[in-house]
Amino acid sequence: MIGLPHYLVLSSLLFGMGLFGVLTRRNAVAILMGIELMLNAANLNFVAFTKFVDPTFVRGHVAALVIITLAACEAAVGLALIINAYRHLETVNVDQVNLLKG
């Protein structure tokens, strides 16, 4: 029987992968992808907890939907920023975007 721990283990793995991507990628878009993985891991946890711990009010679903919405917002703004940075600096690597560094 598949229980809550299965989902939690899976989501922790996904989270770890996402974190690894965020930590090691130079490209801003790739970092964004890592963040999306981490958010998905969190969402998976929320939905799993809803089913196994507290099904009334589907709170986890609500949280997941809010997170998905915010992820969409974050992607839109983040990618707009990346495009703008690329237009000015011709790079999207976060370690080369250092105009403000004294």
Next chain:
Amino acid sequence: MARLAWLIPLFPLASYGILAFRGRVLGERAPYVAIAAMAVSAVLAWGTFLEQVLGAPPFVWRAAWAVGGERVITVGYTVDSLSSITVAMITLVGGLIFVYSVGYMHGDPYYARFFAFLSLFCAGMLTMVLANSFLLMLIGWEVIGLCSYLLIGFYFRRRSANLAQMKAFLTTRVGDTLMLVGIMALFWQFGTVDYQTVFEAVHKGAEKASAAVRLGPWEIPVVTLTALLIFGGPIGKSGQFPLHVWLPDAMEGPTPVSALIHAATMVAAGVYLVGRAYPLFFFTPHHEALTWVAWVGTVTALMAGLIALAQDDIKRVLAYSTISQLGFMMAGLGVLGYTAGLFHLLTHAFFKALLFLAAGSVIHAVRTNNIKEMGGLWRSMPVTFWTFLAGFLALAGVFPFAGFWSKDEILLEAYHHDPAIYTLLTAAAFLTALYMSRLVAYAFFGRYRGPEHPEPDPWLPEDYARAGVHGPHHGHEAHRGPHESPPVMTVPLMVLAFFALVAGFVGIPGTGPEGGSWIHHFLKFEGFEEAGIHAPSFSWPLALRSLAVALAGIGVAWVVYGVRWVRSDQVRAWVGPLYPFLRNRMYIDTVYAWVFVRGGLALAAGLRWFDVHGVDGLVNLVGGVTVLVSRLHRLFDTYVVDGLVNLIGWLTRGLGMLLRPLQTGRAYHYILVAAAGLVIIVVVSLWRL
């Protein structure tokens, strides 16, 4: 139809909205919007009116607006005989004036704005008339006041217009404030401002209504005090003594404004309100509130009539005449002539609008307001002359024009109520005939005394002239002497002249049931029947007497100004100091200027002196002390505080030097450290478990 009555004010309001926001784009087409809106309103208003005429029951609609505990303030509208006939009159006269303005204001750079203001005004007026409560009425009332202010100062570059608009606003504000207090008093007493509820409460003599307030040596019943406070509003708005001073000055506005606002409708608002709130006045002990109303009206009528005798400005004469007639209406209402006062309100609206518009046509042609510079215009401006004459005869009260019927009603009521008032009003009626005849004789008869080529309109401010606008008369070509106005202006005159003739016929005895007149049947106050008061029936001797008075006035004027058997300067010599007294408007304006304007300025100067020497001295003293203290403080600051601060700065910089390599500016380094920190925290907490 009554259920649609709420739409009546909305169309002009919509027109205002359109013109205010899109007027610049509409330009020349602006009046069509306003006139169309007014036409729709007029159709609705006349439909409502005819429905009432055919015997529909009064209709009141109300909805909760604000709810505070037990008290509910409602918003809604009332359709009964009084409000329906008034909206019918307003939309008709207003619509005609709109049409007239198309010609009169043509070429004005603020053409659309003018119509926007007029529309807003009509919206406010109609709201005020149709309102179901004092609060909604007050909203309409204030909109009217605002529009009056805007329109008096319509030629806003002209100093005198600015002063006039301020005067109008501030003067009426005195009355409005009293009225506001009165409405608050009503709310305090009855917990509502709804007409019906308030009137029923007053009628039943609710406990609180019969309470009394001690005011010095007098004990005034609360209800009387409330009624008189509310009467403050009409005193201001309807130009009653002693707040009448703004109305003559309001003639600074364009003539259609004078006709619409300061003759036909806005000033009628006060009278209308007294009629609307009649139960409040009537059910005071011994009708004492009405006695006040009657006397204020009588004094006003007589005073304004006298002043009008000595004025040379055509519009000012008409303005004082308006004040005088409003006095008549108030007096009529005050002597228990509910129908008579309101009947005069309606007829007066027609012929006074007519007189103003015709006067505007004259001014338009001769480019001056001074009647002494006119003369002989009957030949060159026949339509204007004949229509003006109709208005004149109506105002003077000559059979069978409208004014005869309505004024006679008032005199009849006064005769049966209080002989003193009757005598004074008869004198005022005589004066009315006299000064109007003087006006007609100067303006239309004799020979033309003005220049051959009238100068550009002195009423027009400089920037209009610079804009290449030569007065309201667009495309002004060289012409000899004054000439007739275009049809867009004369047609409304003719329509109004028609009404000036026939509007009084509803007051002919026998036109209604039981030998009374139709208007008595239509507009009646229920309280009279209960109190056993019956309207006096028409009496021939009185009617003939008032006709004789009117004809006498005309005759005297004819002797002096027409055939000139007696020269006017001789008359002037006989009356001695009376002439300058009247010419200077009984010095009322002068007194006000001294007492209120200069008094106010002096008070301000005194306060300013106190401010400069008293308050500022104190402030300067505090300032000096502060400066001294701060000097001492600075020494402390420089050596002790700054020393510490610099020490901290040096320390920080040293620390920064040490820590600088840690800040790489790379986000992923930080995240790594954060993640490592998280790992450490989890490890530590696990270990402690």
Next chain:
Amino acid sequence: MGLGGLLSAVWQVELVRMVVLAAVVFTFLAVGGALFLVLAERKISAWIQARVGPKHVGPHGLLQTVADTLKLLYKENIVPHRADRVLFSIAPILVAVAALLDWVVIPFAPGWVVRDLNVGILYFAAVSSLTVIGILTGGWASNNKYSLLGGLRSAAQMVSYELPLAFSLLLVATLTGTLSTVRIVEAQPYPAYLYPSVAVAAVVFLVAATAEANRIPFDLPEAEAELVAGYFSEYTPMRFALFQLGEYGSLLASSALFTTLFLGGWKGPFPLPWLGPVGNGLVWFLLKTYAVVFFLMWVRWTYPRFRIDQLLGLSWKVLLPVSMMNLLVAGWLVVVVR
């Protein structure tokens, strides 16, 4: 557990089974549909342009597409130089599968639906949005600037037109109070006072669906004249056929969904004799669907192509505000009338 256990398993597993089943069944169904539609398109275009169209293979050219398909199957698959092999192969499959997955929630007749999901129309929107990934990756993987441009255009276009489409779906969901396609059909006809709103939503849906299917006047991603066929320029026979399958499959699916949402689905104006409820529903449903398909083809051969700025402007500045207002008005009406 055996097969029986699988069959009696909890429903969500059954759903997975159903999806697989649907993929299998509708692959054949949609391949047949696409074959027919290609022929229909050629015939209709010929008819509109006063030509004859294919006529040599089979009676009246009826077997022309079959012959073409056979030809495509036998031709060589070419991968362009320095193209990304993996993505190049996956892209057409993704497009075709996405188009086929749409069919899971389409009800053909009473009871004839692969799975009546309680998030049916949302599922449709979700799955049909997968197409764009295939197109984008296909365009990129071809290593050809025209293909890439086509792919980028397609992405911009589809992301833009998904919003009005979603608003139309939302409107229907608001009116019927459900997302299930079957219950939407059952809720029809809509009350008369909602007709204006539904009509606006239908028009928006039709426009957006045309754009989602990359059809003229919204066929910018292909645009033969500018981009030499856009994202599938480099594709050779079978993969090209998959793209075509996807395109015609989603065309058919959009028409079917339009029928379901706005034309009453399987419900007909009068019952047909001898067919029974299922046959009746099937006939009416197919009639309506193919009428919509015909209408879209008619549009394709009548109107010219938009410019890219006009296309995006239409979506963001016209369709989106209109459908938002429409949704507000309809919601208000529903609340007021209730």
Next chain:
Amino acid sequence: MNAEALAFCALAAMVLVGGALVVYSRNLVHAAVSLVPTLLGVAGLYVLLHAEFVAAIQILIYVGAITVLILFVILLTEGATGLRVRQRNEQVPLALGVCGALVALLWVVLLRVPWGPAAGPLPPYNPGAVGRSFLMPYVLAFEVTSLVILASLVGAIVIARREE
């Protein structure tokens, strides 16, 4: 092993393989395309968890919109994302250590907790249940989210448009 477990394993494999590709792929387009199976797998897991509505939204927004957007940006910034550019920074081993430690610790924690069986059935029709939760207990979150959407909409337009 029953059907649910089978489905779970398949989906988990899909998620993990996809996720790994997202993180490891040198080619960013491949990484972005690998997001698709990952996210679809998560959506599938949502279905297993009786959250069809969240699953549909997951596909619609994550797969249909965010992934497309990411791909779009990658293709637009080709000059900086091409294969010739070094894609990893210098802290790979360190990051591997930290992430591994974190995951391991999470396992330690969550395997210590005695998770009970499912607490009860979900509301049967969950789009409706979610809608009701959004409009009743969580209306504030809903409103704030809508504000965030508005702000990010405006922000994205302002940032991304070409300066005149």
